[in-house]
Amino acid sequence: MFELKKFRRNPDVSWRLIEGQAVLVHNREGEIEVLNEVGSYLWEHAGEPLGELARNISRDFDVSEDEARRDAETFYEDLAKSGALQPVPEQ
């Protein structure tokens, strides 16, 4: 299973939360991503306990906690693949 706690926002990605939407500018390629409301929430809280995030999403967006958790895992995996999130070194 995807270990969320091992990832954090890549400091080489400039970002800004604008009216609830996170705008990400990647390093090097200059690629731009604009996240939707749920994605922006997850981006802003990357690295926090997934169970808590899923509970909050379930409460605010009319979706089951299990579904919110699965979607969040997929979302974080995609961001890790794109380089927007990066692994946190093992202690």
Place this chain on the structure above:
Amino acid sequence: MSDYFPEPGSFNGKPAPLGIGQITIDVGGIAINVAGIQPILLEPLQERYAPFVTNAPPNHRVMLEAGSPRYLDHAAGALLRLEERQDGGAPILVSHNFAARRKGKLGLLRLSAPADAEDSLMAIENYLRWSLADLALDRSGFIFHAAGLARNGRAYVFFGPSGAGKSTVVSLSPGYRVLSDDLVLLVRGERGWRAATTPFKGTFPQGAKDRGTYSLRGLYRLVQAPANAVAPVPLGLAVGMAMACCPFVSDPAKRRDKLLPLVESCCREAGVRELRFRREAGFWDIIAR
């Protein structure tokens, strides 16, 4: 063949100018002096940038030198390659026909083919674009891949990916002053955002431009469609779309970090709308409403 990058520290020697000619170009109040111009290049430079020549004290000065005969590989007909690196804290830009460094208010531009006026003009143009990207940020502004048109003191700026219709919008707008069909300078002033003409070569004749800045009336993201219509764009999405049209956005991080809040401010204050248009001048009717 492989790419050749200047050795670290190789820009630190005493400059060896190609000639004694010089010209100062004003873009939206930012004056850039090009010095060390070889005789073969002086007249073409004066001709290309005629509406923008100024006697104002420069904000930046670049000296021309002879460079390596080649830098980055470049196949005929391929997209222009520009690569930026750091050398001792100073940015270096390398392309197929030049290498340049900027350090504070001074720049060095090494030309691969100084005897070739057309090739040298292209290198200087790319140096100016690169420098202006940073000089504009220092004045709370940014350069923007867009077409700009002005009427009655107000500027309308149209942006979108390549092929979206920027040059078409210009060609469909007789009676409007052309800021550019390629690159517009946007600067935050005391009374809001303003758009300035740039001297950069697009498909529109350079000589038809004038030097001017205009109050920014609106930003329009171009989408070709069967019928003309305008629709507001949510601010976050608008900022993302606009950032994608800012040149030299990828490096370095401090440029992006300065640029993002400025683009947000511009989009928020001027407003971004999607303009669906069908390549005829009727789109002005719905913009003017």
